[in-house]
Amino acid sequence: MLKIDLSKYKKEFTEYTELRVQENRNTNIVLVNGDIMDNSSSASSGISARVNKNGNWGFASNPVISDEEIEKVILSATENANFLGTKQSKGKVAFQKRPHSSQNEFYTKQDKKDQNAKIEFMKKLDDYIKTKYSDLSSRTLVLTALDMEKNMITSDGSNSYSMIPKAHIYAILNKNVNGENFEVFKVTGGSGQFEDVFKKPEDLFKEIDEAYNNLIEKTEGVYAIAGMKDVVLDAKIAGILAHEAIGHTTEADFVLSGSVAADYLNLEVASPLISLVDFAHTFKGEKCPVPVYIDDEGVKAEDKVIIENGVLKGYMHNKQTAMQLNMDVTGNARAYAFSDEPLVRMRNTAILPGKSRLADMIASIEDGYYLVQSSNGQADSTSEFMFGITLGYEIKKGKIGKAIRDTTISGIAFDVLKSVTMVSDDMDWNCSGMCGKKQPIPVGMGGPAIKCKVNIGGK
Amino acid sequence: MKYREILDYCIKSFKDKGIDKSKCTLDQTEKRELYFNNGSVSMFRTTFNTRLSLNAIKNDKLGSITLNKTDKASLDKAIEDAIALANASQPDPANDISEFQPSEDFTAGVMAPDNDKMYFRLNEFLNHVKTAYPITHFEEGGLSYIRTNYFFKNSNGVDYSQDQGEYQFMTMFTSKKDKKISSFNYTYKLMKGLDEKLIDIVNLKALLKQSAEEIDAKPFDKKFTGEIIITPDCLGSTLSPLMSHLGDYYHITGASLLKDKLNEKIASEKFTLRADPVCDCYATNNFITGDGYKNQNAVIIEKGVLKTFLLSLHGAKKTGKARSLTDGSNMSVDTGDTALADMIKNTKQGILLSRFSGGEPNNNGDFSGIAKNSYYIENGEIKYPVKEIMINGNALGMLNDIEEISKESIDYGFSNYPWVKIKNITISGK
Incomplete structure (x- = not known):
């Protein structure tokens, strides 16, 4: 839809310029106890231009996509850079030039399903839950799908077209026991359009059964005992740790504003068992959940090794931070909406698998916890983090014990990574969440399970 | 057109x-x-x-x-x-x-x-x-x-x-x-x-x-039940679980802990919470509710008594309860009669909580998380900035444990909050 030739507008470029046409399309269906609470779709598209003149950025955007408006937006962005130039001068900039051309689109090759078919899919899933698990106090199903379509050129010779989709279904189950409300959620889905990710409702029944079993375990669960504990963080939580607590501290704009990682380059920051990479688009020959082949500054996206065998090896960059720190660009400049400017963002951040078996890791703990699912996470420029834990189990004498009630874990991420003594040999990716940093953005997170020490909240 | x-x-x-x-x-x-x-x-x-x-x-x-x-x-x-x-x-x-x-x-x-x-x-x-x-x-x-x-x-x-x-x-x-x-x-x-x-x-x-x-923030190895003074910067996020339990989703799913509490006391009588979406005192206003009514200022909790839910037309029809006359935006907590300096002086052992990094409270309102940008208070004096300190409590239950509210408040242009002191909070170091 947005495959228009942008090269004809290059004649309007007078300074370093990026020109982007973009559309984000969302589909949402929400069922609460079988009733459709949301049945909507949305699309937001437009054009934007970003110009750098003597170190000052100018940005402008408009939702109307036409020859006239595109020329106006380029002019407006240039005028905005000029406006700052009348107030301050930062000197001529010399960004690294890495002209690159990229075309990647992941439209489904299946027959497209209309909203009727998607609602039918969700109703079947809901009927399964309603029929099989009548003791639930409430059930919520959410389908959310996002297509991001981008077309861009830059004045330094790059051009790209991409359509990157993702689709997820969330199941939230509640059960009331003696006046107390217990909840679990399960997320399924990933990279691709609805038709590629969800074939038939029956494929999700196993996930629903597992969520229900987790819920029953939670109703019989115990409070965690607060304090510093040996734990196994399941792959999903290790992925969040990699993203939230380590990844953000190594985004070069945060490094420049004083993140703790600024002092750690080429130093040992983690156990030698830990290697952490921000993958651009491919891991072991497979497409990552949020593949980025070229970033929104027109830079070829390449894998960036952040930690290698425990040593901090580098940061993620846009053109400006790479220039300021005299390092190579990495292809991490990404924008969410047409009206957003590119920021330094992660793509697919993962701890690399190790050699241990998950069962052996659990067996090695005398008194600790196996933490499986997190609701939310926050991290600091110090790498101190907090994650809400919504599913976890006691480990007693090397065996899984009772489920625990919702709690939180916290720690200094680099200290936690130094405490890692085992890393599992498997790998789990997900892209259900959105990373927030001025703008939201889809990101992939991955990892194996890790055995480490964290501070757990509880009684 | x-x-x-x-x-x-x-x-x-x-x-x-x-x-x-x-x-x-x-x-x-x-x-x-x-x-x-x-x-x-x-x-x-x-x-x-x-x-x-x-x-x-x-x-x-x-x-x-x-x-x-x-x-x-x-x-x-x-x-x-x-x-x-x-x-x-x-x-x-x-x-x-x-x-x-x-x-x-x-x-x-x-x-x-x-x-x-x-x-x-x-x-x-x-x-x-x-x-x-x-x-x-x-x-x-x-x-x-x-x-x-x-x-x-x-x-x-x-x-x-x-x-x-x-x-x-x-x-x-x-x-x-x-x-x-x-x-x-x-x-x-x-x-x-x-x-x-x-x-x-x-x-x-x-x-x-x-x-x-x-x-120079430092951790401590104490664990105690003490007081927290929630600063205006932190109070809005502290109150968000309360807003959830007043709104559509929690009522429709039946998970709201406040569903049967209208006109009942749910907080200390020192606590009055207002929504003033159309007050000129704020830099921003919402004159029209999302469901298409002229918005109104309203008291949500008056001297500890819950006066209204925050149900939209849809939420009201789903639950058979009354539609709220306000959309709940531009919130404020009424100031109290204690000067902030005295509030600190009156604190035996606790935390001045400026930011809280916590997990989503569960459906029962229980929460835990880390005190950020916060200070340790002992015997009426702010001692030192702390880090790696965990706080546990119940987001709704603690409204009943409000001890003091400051005379001073801060206007954010879309909300106005004082400092609020709450007792019986579990505070634990490393």
């Missing part, structure tokens, strides 16, 4: 195509932003956007489309798509639109930005911080002007508009000296104008001073 004509066209098209009820809204937004990082203004950004939302109800079945185009071809397609969504949906008698009310147009705030003054104020602020707080660095921030022209119409003849302009300031910062680093902190304010220096707004001077002190 101009704005109202666009909505008229959509409503007429829906009617012509057999749609029983329709609701259409349109907003036009203009934003100008001076963005800064690493201590200097880095970007000037101007954006324009349109948001057209179409809701069609046929035989109690609802379909919704949102787009940012208003040309006739896009409108015609969106109308057809909304009808297709409604046809695909399931009937629910709770799908409805607001009844007829007299038309009204609302205007508030500042109608045009002053780009030069925006730059002046921001540059003045950045230069001041560079001198007065030399070890403090900005991760990011911006001074923006946003003007939104919003139109609401439905097939019952409801016809409202709101034209609103405001300045927004946000800054996020951290301090660093040698290899010692503080937690990041941030603040935010909406403003009607730029008469005031940015350094003087909200609690910013105190937050910047604290940020520099927090490079």
Whole structure:
């Protein structure tokens, strides 16, 4: 839809310029106890231009996509850079030039399903839950799908077209026991359009059964005992740790504003068992959940090794931070909406698998916890983090014990990574969440399970 | 077509195509932003956007489309798509639109930005911080002007508009000296104008001073049941679980802990919570509720007694309860009669809580998380900044444990909060 030739507008470029046409399309269906609470779709598209003149950025955007408006937006962005130039001068900039051309689109090759078919899919899933698990106090199903379509050129010779989709279904189950409300959620889905990710409702029944079993375990669960504990963080939580607590501290704009990682380059920051990479688009020959082949500054996206065998090896960059720190660009400049400017963002951040078996890791703990699912996470420029834990189990004498009630874990991420003594040999990716940093953005997170020490909240 | 004509066209098209009820809204937004990082203004950004939302109800079945185009071809397609969504949906008698009310147009705030003054104020602020707080660095921030022209119409003849302009300031910062680093902190304010220096707004001077002190934050190994003084910067997020339990989703699923508590005491009698969406005292207003009613100021909790839920028309119809007359925006907590200095003096052992990094409270309101940008208080004195301190409590239960509320409060332009002291909180170090 947005495959228009942008090269004809290059004649309007007078300074370093990026020109982007973009559309984000969302589909949402929400069922609460079988009733459709949301049945909507949305699309937001437009054009934007970003110009750098003597170190000052100018940005402008408009939702109307036409020859006239595109020329106006380029002019407006240039005028905005000029406006700052009348107030301050930062000197001529010399960004690294890495002209690159990229075309990647992941439209489904299946027959497209209309909203009727998607609602039918969700109703079947809901009927399964309603029929099989009548003791639930409430059930919520959410389908959310996002297509991001981008077309861009830059004045330094790059051009790209991409359509990157993702689709997820969330199941939230509640059960009331003696006046107390217990909840679990399960997320399924990933990279691709609805038709590629969800074939038939029956494929999700196993996930629903597992969520229900987790819920029953939670109703019989115990409070965690607060304090510093040996734990196994399941792959999903290790992925969040990699993203939230380590990844953000190594985004070069945060490094420049004083993140703790600024002092750690080429130093040992983690156990030698830990290697952490921000993958651009491919891991072991497979497409990552949020593949980025070229970033929104027109830079070829390449894998960036952040930690290698425990040593901090580098940061993620846009053109400006790479220039300021005299390092190579990495292809991490990404924008969410047409009206957003590119920021330094992660793509697919993962701890690399190790050699241990998950069962052996659990067996090695005398008194600790196996933490499986997190609701939310926050991290600091110090790498101190907090994650809400919504599913976890006691480990007693090397065996899984009772489920625990919702709690939180916290720690200094680099200290936690130094405490890692085992890393599992498997790998789990997900892209259900959105990373927030001025703008939201889809990101992939991955990892194996890790055995480490964290501070757990509880009684 | 101009704005109202666009909505008229959509409503007429829906009617012509057999749609029983329709609701259409349109907003036009203009934003100008001076963005800064690493201590200097880095970007000037101007954006324009349109948001057209179409809701069609046929035989109690609802379909919704949102787009940012208003040309006739896009409108015609969106109308057809909304009808297709409604046809695909399931009937629910709770799908409805607001009844007829007299038309009204609302205007508030500042109608045009002053780009030069925006730059002046921001540059003045950045230069001041560079001198007065030399070890403090900005991760990011911006001074923006946003003007939104919003139109609401439905097939019952409801016809409202709101034209609103405001300045927004946000800054996020951290301090660093040698290899010692503080937690990041941030603040935010909406403003009607730029008469005031940015350094003087909200609690910013105190937050910047604290940020520099927090490079020496230390953990402790105590675990005790004590008091927390929640600062205005932290109070809004502390109250958000309460808002969830008052709103549609928790009531419809039956999970609200407050579902049977209307007109009952749920908090200390010292606690009064208001929503003032149409008060001129704020830099921003919401004159029209999302479901199409003229918004009203209201007391949510009065001297500890719950006076209203926050149910929309849909939530009210689903639950058989009354629709709220307010949408719950622009919240404030009434100030108390204790000076902040005395509140600290009266604290035997506890934490001055400036920011809280916590997990989502569970459905029972239980929460735990880390005290950020916070200080240890002992025997009436602030002792030192702390880190790696965990706090456990219950988001709703603690409203009954309010001991004191400060005389002082801070106006954020969309909320106004005092300092609130709460007892019986579990505080644990490493």
